[in-house]
Amino acid sequence: MRSLIIAKALKIRWPNISIHFILNKQVSYFNDCPYIVHGCQNSPTKDTATVNRIIEQVSPNLVIFDASGRAAQFKKAKATGAKVAFISQHNKKRSRGLKLNRLASTDIHWVAQPDYCIKPISLWQRVKLALFNKKAPKNLGPVFELSSDEYQAKLLVRYDLVRENYLVFNAGSGGHLVSGKLAADIYYQAAQEFYLQTGIQCIVIFGDNYPKELPENNDIICIKSITNKDFISLIIAAQACVISAGDTLLQCITLHKPCVAAPVSPDQPMRLKLCQAKRLVLAAAPLSESLVLQAKRLITQNERQALLNNMAKQAPLNALELIVEDIASLFTFDQKTQ
Missing domain, CATH: 3.40.50 (Rossmann fold)
Structure with missing residues (x-):
């Protein structure tokens, strides 16, 4: 990619x-x-x-x-x-x-x-x-492709989303397992619960390696595969993101997008720890309950602004x-x- x-x-x-x-x-x-x-x-x-x-x-x-x-x-x-x-x-x-x-x-x-x-x-x-x-x-x-405001607007129309009024949920490529359970399923469960508790629209990107059929849900937008440009565009236009602690974590920080992250593979805990030490992310366990709890914190003004302030201190690249x-x-x- x-x-x-x-x-x-x-x-x-x-x-x-x-x-x-x-x-x-x-x-x-x-x-x-x-x-x-x-x-x-x-x-x-x-x-x-x-x-x-x-x-x-x-x-x-x-x-x-x-x-x-x-x-x-x-x-x-x-x-x-x-x-x-x-x-x-x-x-x-x-x-x-x-x-x-x-x-x-x-x-x-x-x-x-x-x-x-x-x-x-x-x-x-x-x-x-x-x-x-x-x-x-x-x-x-992280290396990624940026998009124009016009491109983002068209993408939001395609998925019937409103800028700054939805959360992106993504557990990586779709094949990661956490205690024998697909991380993508855990994040989907978290998105469902978060929507029920807050009424905020959620879009779940399951990943290319997700091995099952996508669930049908009238309340949650479910996508399996998406281009990097579209993925970054959805992150930019989102209110916040609930993600794994892989490259997407660094992308969110670079884009100054408030996020919750949990480790879903062996290389991710250290990255999450380093980002958490800089107060650039709200860390969660890879469990639905933990993800929902932190996501609810994420949409409060104080937590959101604190993350944005800390992200702003990082040199933009x-x-x-x-x-x-x-x-x-x-x-x-x-x-x-x-």
Whole structure:
């Protein structure tokens, strides 16, 4: 998803460029990619021979490794004359990108986390950067596509919603389990109870990986799949959100949208703890009762304003815009750009 968002932004900035994706042939979205697609029999990270052959054939000006890629693939891209960009999303991935066997071949390194959600780089990592004359990884936060007010207005009409008069409920991609129960079902139950207690409209986005049929409910709007642009648009126009503690939490904070969040996967408790320490979110347990309790707090003026005030203290970053500008600074595109 993130790579598609970046690709779309690059195509808008430079309409004549040719964009290629290297994907596992087994993934469900293989045939849905709107760009030139090259297939691997396995994850591209594990299929270095195929990836390197494709890089040599395409001879690109830029290769972006989005939380993926072997050192040998970085070296191959660099050897063909390409600029090499790497996106990491947590400490472990960032450290991998700062290893000597990748660092020498990397021109720019972005981190899809804000400063407050990731540790500063170590002294040894700074020494390595200095030795190779490389810039430190740049913490950008979440990458997403913004929309216009007109676009949002049309979307609200489609779902029969009123701006600032509904809550978004989403537990992530739809496949997470909490104590054997689908997190999406827990959030749906919370939305039902919240609506009964407050009368405020709720929209539940179940996620692409939700394995069951969507429930039919005249009071709750239920959606399985939605584009990132539409998802962000619904968040922007909402009164507040009840979400998991994944990337959507960081998106809400970046957009200054009050939210309740609960952890639904092993990597989320620490992120939630860090955001809670900054008083940027109301934390809940992944239980319907807890989510409803915190959501009711969220719509009170004092709680809402406190969150908004704390969010306003965070430096505003448009990660997508920064990525495009960084790429522009790497070199000048012309009609020969691949």
